[in-house]
Amino acid sequence: MGRKLLTEHINVEGIDTFEVYRKHGGYRSVEKALKTMTPDEVVEEVKKSGLRGRGGAGFPTGMKWSFLAKPEGIPRHLVCNADESEPGTFKDRHLMSKLPHLLIEGMITSSYALGANTSYIYIRGELLYVLRILEKAISEAYANGFLGKNILGSGYDLDLHVHPGGGAYICGEETALLESLEGKRGNPRNKPPFPAVQGLYARPTVVNNVESIAAVVPIINDGGDEYAKLGVGKSTGTKLFSACGHLNKPGIYEIELGVPVEEFIYSDEYCGGIWKGRELKAVVAGGSSVPILPKELILKTAAGENRLMTYESLSDGGFVTGTMLGSGGFIAMDETTCIVRNTWSFSRFYHHESCGQCSPCREGTGWMEKVLHRLEHGHGHMEDIDLLVSVAKQIEGNTICPLGEAAAWPVAAAVRHFRDEFEWHVTHAKEAARPGAVYPGKAVLA
Amino acid sequence: MEPTNAPAKPQFSAAAQDEIKRIITHYPEDRKKSALLPVLHIAQAEFGGWVSPEVQTLVAETLDLKPIEVYEVATFYTMFNLKPVGKHVLEICRTGPCMLRGSDELTAHLERLTGAKVGGETSPDGLFTLKEVECLAACGFAPIVQVREKYYEQLDTPENVDAMLTELRNMVHRPILPWEALAQN
Numbered sequence: 159m160g161r162k163l164l165t166e167h168i169n170v171e172g173i174d175t176f177e178v179y180r181k182h183g184g185y186r187s188v189e190k191a192l193k194t195m196t197p198d199e200v201v202e203e204v205k206k207s208g209l210r211g212r213g214g215a216g217f218p219t220g221m222k223w224s225f226l227a228k229p230e231g232i233p234r235h236l237v238c239n240a241d242e243s244e245p246g247t248f249k250d251r252h253l254m255s256k257l258p259h260l261l262i263e264g265m266i267t268s269s270y271a272l273g274a275n276t277s278y279i280y281i282r283g284e285l286l287y288v289l290r291i292l293e294k295a296i297s298e299a300y301a302n303g304f305l306g307k308n309i310l311g312s313g314y315d316l317d318l319h320v321h322p323g324g325g326a327y328i329c330g331e332e333t334a335l336l337e338s339l340e341g342k343r344g345n346p347r348n349k350p351p352f353p354a355v356q357g358l359y360a361r362p363t364v365v366n367n368v369e370s371i372a373a374v375v376p377i378i379n380d381g382g383d384e385y386a387k388l389g390v391g392k393s394t395g396t397k398l399f400s401a402c403g404h405l406n407k408p409g410i411y412e413i414e415l416g417v418p419v420e421e422f423i424y425s426d427e428y429c430g431g432i433w434k435g436r437e438l439k440a441v442v443a444g445g446s447s448v449p450i451l452p453k454e455l456i457l458k459t460a461a462g463e464n465r466l467m468t469y470e471s472l473s474d475g476g477f478v479t480g481t482m483l484g485s486g487g488f489i490a491m492d493e494t495t496c497i498v499r500n501t502w503s504f505s506r507f508y509h510h511e512s513c514g515q516c517s518p519c520r521e522g523t524g525w526m527e528k529v530l531h532r533l534e535h536g537h538g539h540m541e542d543i544d545l546l547v548s549v550a551k552q553i554e555g556n557t558i559c560p561l562g563e564a565a566a567w568p569v570a571a572a573v574r575h576f577r578d579e580f581e582w583h584v585t586h587a588k589e590a591a592r593p594g595a596v597y598p599g600k601a602v603l604a
Numbered sequence: 605m606e607p608t609n610a611p612a613k614p615q616f617s618a619a620a621q622d623e624i625k626r627i628i629t630h631y632p633e634d635r636k637k638s639a640l641l642p643v644l645h646i647a648q649a650e651f652g653g654w655v656s657p658e659v660q661t662l663v664a665e666t667l668d669l670k671p672i673e674v675y676e677v678a679t680f681y682t683m684f685n686l687k688p689v690g691k692h693v694l695e696i697c698r699t700g701p702c703m704l705r706g707s708d709e710l711t712a713h714l715e716r717l718t719g720a721k722v723g724g725e726t727s728p729d730g731l732f733t734l735k736e737v738e739c740l741a742a743c744g745f746a747p748i749v750q751v752r753e754k755y756y757e758q759l760d761t762p763e764n765v766d767a768m769l770t771e772l773r774n775m776v777h778r779p780i781l782p783w784e785a786l787a788q789n
Contacts, residue, residue: 245699245739283645283683284740287753290782319630324641324681327738341637343680359635402701402743409744446700487743489701503700507738593708
């Protein structure tokens with residue numbers, strides 16, 4: 159079992175309370191940063207760690223922080239993106255409900271580094287019970303002098319608030335999140351200006367995922383160089399993967415980046431193999447928006463090597479033979495899974511969640527859902543398959559925010575790797591439309 | 605003269621008003637609108653699980669907004685119910701990972717057991733409203749139903765489904781809201 163930096167104490171009884179969390183080394187990073195480091199030194203450690211955004215995009219966190227505009231006299235903000243809503247991804251909910259103080263500690267240390275005096279945790283509205291847990295933990299942090307005025311006598315002030323969303327996947331996009339935090343519909347903003355220049359209330363703002371902010375704690379405690387020793391190449395440190403679908407042991411696993419995908423799926427230490435003794439058919443490795451891969455391609459890279467759980471290895475071969483690490487939402491599908499039905503389900507999700515601001519996304523997501531619905535229900539035509547690819551291509555790159563790509567990629571990848579199965583849904587429409595029908599053939603390997 | 609049969613204008617309870625005051629302090633003074641989503645959540649919990657036009661107007665007055673600013677937000681986010689609901693709103697996750705673990709069967713089962721159809725319909729006894737929702741971020745414990753702030757997980761066995769419905773049927777009083785609990789302490 160590799161090292162655990164975030165979840166080491168997750169099962170300790172009472173770890174959600176300040177007292178127990180503190181006993182297990184909690185809030186050391188705040189003491190170290192505020193008493194012995196300048197804000198720039200904290201940023202430097204995060205840069206050295208090689209930490210990449212854990213919300214899905216994988217952008218280097220330290221670099222993102224260094225883009226923050228710092229004009230005199232204008233407040234700036236840190237906003238935690240806790241609007242986890244991507245199908246397959248459920249790590250942040252777990253982390254926040256079990257270890258609320260870890261996120262709060264990360265928020266304090268990170269806010270200090272960025273010079274923010276008011277920070278927000280934007281949490282998805284469905285998780286109101288987690289909001290209560292966080293609010294209780296925040297009040298404990300205030301009571302113990304880790305939030306508020308003159309924290310630990312350092313002269314640094316910070317207020318931290320939790321803000322609930324209202325049920326909209328699009329609010330996970332950082333500019334939509336800021337709109338929502340300002341009390342508006344969650345329509346993404348045109349960029350530039352980027353939030354680092356004009357974010358919340360048009361002030362310089364950094365938006366980071368829950369797990370990224372939590373990772374700042376061990377980075378400051380042990381130093382960026384120590385963190386960078388874990389992992390492989392540019393994929394440093396540990397990462398939470400949320401595994402679901404047809405696995406024997408679905409759940410949340412913190413792994414050191416670099417574990418082979420095959421080991422992650424089959425070893426007892428992790429997911430324990432495919433349920434009911436069945437064969438693996440396909441995997442969506444990083445949340446529903448990343449391209450699906452058939453078994454053979456998820457286990458081996460384009461070069462024929464074992465695929466590893468790293469940003470680079472998972473994307474090896476581009477979208478033809480690779481996928482993305484994304485948010486770490488790992489969805490495994492067994493041999494009885496209908497790929498057309500599954501693709502339709504994801505398409506329905508993106509159609510439902512499109513904010514409707516851009517025509518290609520608003521119209522395109524609905525169009526793809528409609529075509530997939532008729533293929534799945536036995537009314538499809540052969541031309542529909544190319545139509546799907548064509549619509550996906552027309553959405554890609556033509557929208558204000560990446561929801562367009564998130565909707566297009568899964569459809570394009572499903573057709574690329576499982577075209578035979580889509581064709582079977584046309585040639586054997588009646589048979590394929592039956593509930594539980596399974597395509598008898600194999601995936602097309604690109 | 606005022607018509608005597610006019611419906612009473614909704615008013616927030618004292619505890620909810622205190623909670624709203626606390627929330628407003630989280631944002632800059634000239635950015636009161638930021639409190640809109642949290643206040644809509646409070647309003648929905650206070651007034652029977654949905655936000656009627658009258659309640660939306662009350663929210664607008666509370667935050668010094670125009671009613672249209674509340675309407676356009678309430679209609680954008682899926683958590684706000686715009687028509688009356690039953691005592692318990694069952695939000696059934698139907699997205700990919702839940703579907704892989706049997707959410708279609710769960711939906712059909714719940715429709716049979718409650719007598720309501722998904723899509724916001726309420727059962728004849730007024731107890732259950734069934735809604736299909738997209739991902740609830742609990743995919744590893746699928747299939748899932750959320751009822752207010754509680755998650756019911758691994759509903760792939762009849763026993764688990766029955767246990768959930770029994771628990772909800774036996775819930776005589778509505779759960780105490782967090783700000784009410786604060787006021788009691």
